[in-house]
Amino acid sequence: MPYATTTRPWATAPSGPGRWGGGGLGARRHPEGDGHVSADPELSGRLALVTGAGRGIGKAVVTALVERDARVLATDLDPEGVEALAEKYGDQVAARPLDVTDAAAVEALVAETERTLGALDIAVNVAGILRGSPVVDLTDADWAATFAVNTSGVFHVSRSAARRMTERGRGTIVTVASNAAGIPRAGLSAYAASKAAAVMFTKCLGLEVASRGVRCNTVSPGSTLTDMQRALWTVSDDEDPAAAVRRVVEGDLATHRTGIPLGRMADPSDVAEAVAFLVSDRARHITMHDLYVDGGATLRA
Numbered sequence: 564m565p566y567a568t569t570t571r572p573w574a575t576a577p578s579g580p581g582r583w584g585g586g587g588l589g590a591r592r593h594p595e596g597d598g599h600v601s602a603d604p605e606l607s608g609r610l611a612l613v614t615g616a617g618r619g620i621g622k623a624v625v626t627a628l629v630e631r632d633a634r635v636l637a638t639d640l641d642p643e644g645v646e647a648l649a650e651k652y653g654d655q656v657a658a659r660p661l662d663v664t665d666a667a668a669v670e671a672l673v674a675e676t677e678r679t680l681g682a683l684d685i686a687v688n689v690a691g692i693l694r695g696s697p698v699v700d701l702t703d704a705d706w707a708a709t710f711a712v713n714t715s716g717v718f719h720v721s722r723s724a725a726r727r728m729t730e731r732g733r734g735t736i737v738t739v740a741s742n743a744a745g746i747p748r749a750g751l752s753a754y755a756a757s758k759a760a761a762v763m764f765t766k767c768l769g770l771e772v773a774s775r776g777v778r779c780n781t782v783s784p785g786s787t788l789t790d791m792q793r794a795l796w797t798v799s800d801d802e803d804p805a806a807a808v809r810r811v812v813e814g815d816l817a818t819h820r821t822g823i824p825l826g827r828m829a830d831p832s833d834v835a836e837a838v839a840f841l842v843s844d845r846a847r848h849i850t851m852h853d854l855y856v857d858g859g860a861t862l863r864a
């Protein structure tokens with residue numbers, strides 16, 4: 564049981580003053596209420612839940628939030644990556660296992676978080692899976708698994724967070740979707756459909772909770788250098804990965820991909836910066852927005 568050895572036992576999370584303690588939350592100023600924008604560091608003391616935080620974009624989101632002095636509950640199906648983040652960032656990050664497909668587990672963790680660490684200010688849905696296949700070969704299992712994580716997972720986490728945020732009249736939720744939600748991609752039907760559903764779900768939630776001070780937005784990345792992206796490449800072991808990146812950047816008209824106009828593949832931090840902006844008070848008048856971070860790949864300029 565890898566989590567039995569967590570470096571930050573949940574039950575013993577400090578409750579006194581300090582970064583994990585009570586000093587930060589009450590002292591924060593929310594511009595939605597008084598028109599004052601927080602000074603740098605802009606997310607000081609705020610508590611964020613991030614799913615899929617163990618690697619790739621989720622890990623970059625944790626880093627971006629920590630850099631802005633937020634406290635982060637880093638969760639993932641796979642314990643290794645989030646444990647490493649808790650090690651690295653000391654009392655600013657706690658690691659917990661979470662399978663976002665398990666609605667009861669999500670609700671229990673959010674309840675426990677609020678009980679032991681305080682009110683959730685921010686929830687970021689990053690957990691996602693990609694099962695590529697032409698539709699005619701797509702299995703029922705792959706279709707179901709894709710929607711269970713990419714769509715139902717977003718629903719579970721957002722619902723648990725929104726229940727509490729609306730009661731307090733403040734909070735913000737960001738869902739990391741995909742630019743595949745907005746443009747047809749061969750071999751990615753389940754993935755693209757699941758992400759399109761997650762985008763529309765997040766917008767509908769944003770509409771429902773707007774009058775209660777809660778903002779909900781999506782960030783839609785294009786090709787981003789992570790394990791998920793690498794798994795998409797059909798490179799043999801001895802082929803230069805740079806060649807695979809070049810193919811993505813240049814595009815492939817045979818598969819109706821126009822390439823990336825900005826001429827580079829995204830780094831996970833490019834996506835994390837967009838998330839960090841949307842959860843900050845600088846975005847206080849932005850909700851139900853879908854922010855594309857794809858270097859222009861879907862020609863949305």
Ligand SMILES: NC(=O)c1ccc[n+]([C@@H]2O[C@H](COP(=O)([O-])OP(=O)(O)OC[C@H]3O[C@@H](n4cnc5c(N)ncnc54)[C@H](O)[C@@H]3O)[C@@H](O)[C@H]2O)c1
Pocket residue numbers: 614615616617618619620621638639640641644661662663664689690691692712716739740741742783784785786787788789790791792
């Ligand atoms: N990398 C890209 O090119 C790209 C492009 C567009 C969108 N995205 C989206 O960004 C998000 C992050 O992608 P990434 O590239 O970092 O992927 P990744 O595969 O590197 O990381 C995904 C993380 O989600 C976790 N996860 C998977 N199933 C889970 C579950 N049931 N519960 C909790 N955690 C689970 C994994 O353990 C992993 O740590 C995903 O939602 C993905 O669809 C990625």
